[in-house]
Amino acid sequence: MNPVDFYNETLTSVPTEHGFYPYESNGGTALAIAGEDFCVVASDTRQSNGYLINARYAPKAFKMSEKAVLANSVFAADGNALVRRLTQRIQWYKHSHEKEISITALAQLVSNTLYYKRFFPFYTQVLLGGIDESGAGVVYSFDPVGSYGLEVCRANGTASALIQPFLDNQVEFKNVQFDDKPRMTLDRAICIAKDAFTSATERDIYTGDHLEIFIIKQDGITIESYPLKKD
Amino acid sequence: MRAKAEIPKGGFNFDNYRRNVFLEKQGLGLPKAIKTGTTIIGIHFKDGIILGADTRSTNDTIVANKNCKKIHYLAPNMYCAGAGTAADTEQSNALISSQLELHRLATGRQSRVITAVAMLKQMLFRYQGHVSAALIIGGYDISGPSLYNVHPHGSSDKLPFVAMGSGSLAAMAILESRWTKDLERDDAIELAKDAIEAGIFNDLGSGSNVDINIIEKDKVEILKNYAKPNERAVKEQSYKYKRGATAYLKEYVREFIVTEGDAMDIS
Amino acid sequence: MDHHFPLNESPITYTQNPVVTGTSVIALKYRDGVMLAADNLASYGSLARFKDVERLYAVGDFTVIGASGDISDFQYTKHLLDAEMVKEYYINDGHVLGAPHIYEYLSRVMYHRRSQINPLWNSYVVGGYHNGEGFLGYVDLKGTTYKSSSIATGFGAYFAQPILRKIVEGHENTLSEEEAIDAVDKCMRVLFYRDARSLNKFQRAKITAQGVEITQPYSLDTEWSFGDSKIN
Numbered sequence: 001m002n003p004v005d006f007y008n009e010t011l012t013s014v015p016t017e018h019g020f021y022p023y024e025s026n027g028g029t030a031l032a033i034a035g036e037d038f039c040v041v042a043s044d045t046r047q048s049n050g051y052l053i054n055a056r057y058a059p060k061a062f063k064m065s066e067k068a069v070l071a072n073s074v075f076a077a078d079g080n081a082l083v084r085r086l087t088q089r090i091q092w093y094k095h096s097h098e099k100e101i102s103i104t105a106l107a108q109l110v111s112n113t114l115y116y117k118r119f120f121p122f123y124t125q126v127l128l129g130g131i132d133e134s135g136a137g138v139v140y141s142f143d144p145v146g147s148y149g150l151e152v153c154r155a156n157g158t159a160s161a162l163i164q165p166f167l168d169n170q171v172e173f174k175n176v177q178f179d180d181k182p183r184m185t186l187d188r189a190i191c192i193a194k195d196a197f198t199s200a201t202e203r204d205i206y207t208g209d210h211l212e213i214f215i216i217k218q219d220g221i222t223i224e225s226y227p228l229k230k231d
Numbered sequence: 232m233r234a235k236a237e238i239p240k241g242g243f244n245f246d247n248y249r250r251n252v253f254l255e256k257q258g259l260g261l262p263k264a265i266k267t268g269t270t271i272i273g274i275h276f277k278d279g280i281i282l283g284a285d286t287r288s289t290n291d292t293i294v295a296n297k298n299c300k301k302i303h304y305l306a307p308n309m310y311c312a313g314a315g316t317a318a319d320t321e322q323s324n325a326l327i328s329s330q331l332e333l334h335r336l337a338t339g340r341q342s343r344v345i346t347a348v349a350m351l352k353q354m355l356f357r358y359q360g361h362v363s364a365a366l367i368i369g370g371y372d373i374s375g376p377s378l379y380n381v382h383p384h385g386s387s388d389k390l391p392f393v394a395m396g397s398g399s400l401a402a403m404a405i406l407e408s409r410w411t412k413d414l415e416r417d418d419a420i421e422l423a424k425d426a427i428e429a430g431i432f433n434d435l436g437s438g439s440n441v442d443i444n445i446i447e448k449d450k451v452e453i454l455k456n457y458a459k460p461n462e463r464a465v466k467e468q469s470y471k472y473k474r475g476a477t478a479y480l481k482e483y484v485r486e487f488i489v490t491e492g493d494a495m496d497i498s
Numbered sequence: 499m500d501h502h503f504p505l506n507e508s509p510i511t512y513t514q515n516p517v518v519t520g521t522s523v524i525a526l527k528y529r530d531g532v533m534l535a536a537d538n539l540a541s542y543g544s545l546a547r548f549k550d551v552e553r554l555y556a557v558g559d560f561t562v563i564g565a566s567g568d569i570s571d572f573q574y575t576k577h578l579l580d581a582e583m584v585k586e587y588y589i590n591d592g593h594v595l596g597a598p599h600i601y602e603y604l605s606r607v608m609y610h611r612r613s614q615i616n617p618l619w620n621s622y623v624v625g626g627y628h629n630g631e632g633f634l635g636y637v638d639l640k641g642t643t644y645k646s647s648s649i650a651t652g653f654g655a656y657f658a659q660p661i662l663r664k665i666v667e668g669h670e671n672t673l674s675e676e677e678a679i680d681a682v683d684k685c686m687r688v689l690f691y692r693d694a695r696s697l698n699k700f701q702r703a704k705i706t707a708q709g710v711e712i713t714q715p716y717s718l719d720t721e722w723s724f725g726d727s728k729i730n
Contacts, residue, residue: 231438400656
């Protein structure tokens with residue numbers, strides 16, 4: 001007899017039922033930076049499961065309106081289900097109010113939609129970036145059950161712990177003394193997003209393959225994409 | 232202090248087992264060790280053995296080392312690629328390597344691969360799989376080239392081509408579809424590289440570069456970073472801080488004074 | 499927790515476990531469309547129970563689904579899809595369900611069932627040809643979906659996907675039918691060597707502008723005699 005078994009508390013073994021856990025982690029990272037009159041939302045496109053790569057191109061950031069982009073991470077199936085529900089609600093809003101939904105209203109809608117499933121949550125961290133009614137760039141971030149807040153910059157997903165301190169330092173200038181803190185320009189925001197992702201790709205095994213950057217401005221949304229390392 | 236001397240009993244001591252299980256339940260488990268997620272392979276070719284490895288080591292989901300060494304020295308005619316807990320593979324190899332060296336000094340003969348394998352598997356078996364070392368041992372000795380793998384519990388196989396680690400399935404897929412008997416040296420290196428790259432690109436536990444070791448009769452060639460298919464992208468901007476960027480509460484300047492002799496020549 | 503239920507009664511548990519199962523399905527895109535393959539084995543645990551089961555199923559004229567996992571759940575899914583195709587046919591408005599529509603429907607069914615904690619215990623590959631191009635998608639028991647130029651389920655994700663990616667990635671529009679068949683055979687051979695729940699008898703499907711073609715079951719030549727040499 002294995003001596004380790006002898007020391008185990010229960011000597012009788014119970015047949016284990018093949019349980020079903022309805023969640024999984026599909027990895028990936030997203031970030032958003034708000035500027036004076038623009039917003040940048042960036043995310044990688046790798047979808048993984050354990051040590052496997054499901055797909056190298058499976059986007060997790062979506063255009064929700066002409067002025068808002070939503071990025072989500074963790075459980076892709078829940079993320080997609082959430083985006084589908086929101087897309088439909090946004091359409092209904094458009095038809096009943098004869099106008100496009102504002103990002104402020106959209107943020108509240110996202111929160112309500114998440115809290116609606118409080119006891120069987122969408123296992124997803126959500127970022128909402130865009131332009132508000134006054135034309136200013138805004139970023140909202142949400143926890144899986146709908147708690148949310150307005151922010152200047154935020155990273156979420158598997159490399160969030162690597163990227164958030166970098167953004168705090170480079171975007172909000174935390175822990176730096178500067179005589180002249182430079183204005184956040186669109187070019188600089190894109191540079192920071194790219195560097196955040198190439199660096200996260202180096203150290204986080206779940207981040208990589210491609211980078212998609214959504215640029216939200218008053219006159220519309222443009223998408224840029226760049227290759228990331230594939231190892 | 233004990234009343235009288237006790238004769239130590241053989242075997243393991245499990246006195247702390249229940250305590251450790253209890254602590255684990257309290258959320259005080261052991262800290263996670265650095266694992267070499269790893270793709271490692273070994274193949275026979277016409278004139279010898281090729282060992283291959285990726286160079287990523289991970290601590291959970293974070294890359295701990297982007298260019299680590301997974302092919303270790305065992306003897307002048309013998310190398311060993313390791314997967315599993317980094318400390319275990321390194322220590323097992325160092326231990327056996329040292330014993331082989333002493334054995335060579337005592338006997339004046341070249342080490343044999345089977346000796347190293349026997350020593351490693353006996354050691355690993357004693358530890359009942361708690362030493363997490365999955366090894367591929369390749370060498371060239373009196374009986375020609377030979378290639379073995381040893382599992383953490385102490386079992387071993389002697390095969391024409393082997394793969395281990397989390398990327399072993401990806402690497403094995405390449406080896407199964409392309410390995411043939413009596414491969415030419417260059418073709419064998421190419422096959423080894425492709426097998427490791429399959430691990431690098433398809434297994435998240437493996438990554439970065441390809442290391443290759445070629446072991447032939449009285450000749451070993453070590454090709455560290457034989458392929459580098461994952462160069463880091465150039466950064467968009469510099470993140471050098473301006474002088475004075477860090478806030479401080481107190482300033483304290485201390486001069487270094489040379490009391491005797493001439494000042495050091497630093498020209 | 500217990501007080502929600504009458505005494506001596508436990509909550510309803512749906513979640514079964516897979517019983518009779520099929521192993522990997524592999525699929526890739528190529529110049530003319532999409533190709534899929536799956537072997538004909540249905541295992542009962544470690545027993546090779548049925549050796550003539552077809553795990554590739556045509557839905558309509560331009561879609562094939564490949565199933566791994568529980569075979570009875572697959573048979574139920576086939577019934578669902580057939581019912582949906584009949585419903586669409588009877589509407590008789592000239593619209594037919596193509597691969598993306600079938601994929602969407604299947605994904606919703608799978609996600610719905612997982613949300614009821616009563617999943618259909620399968621991984622499905624949907625291959626098709628729609629609007630002049632190939633379609634290839636994956637959906638599993640958790641409702642996880644993705645589209646890719648090569649897909650492999652089960653053990654195939656470990657053994658076949660590395661081979662497929664090397665051949666397909668970046669060559670989706672140039673790969674010929676012969677090259678695609680070679681890739682499929684190469685993967686199925688490796689899977690037969692290494693997957694203990696596989697069988698050297700399988701079918702291959704291709705979906706192109708011309709429609710669906712599923713081959714009769716066939717076998718590959720294998721080589722097991724490496725042990726003859728002095729190195730073993």
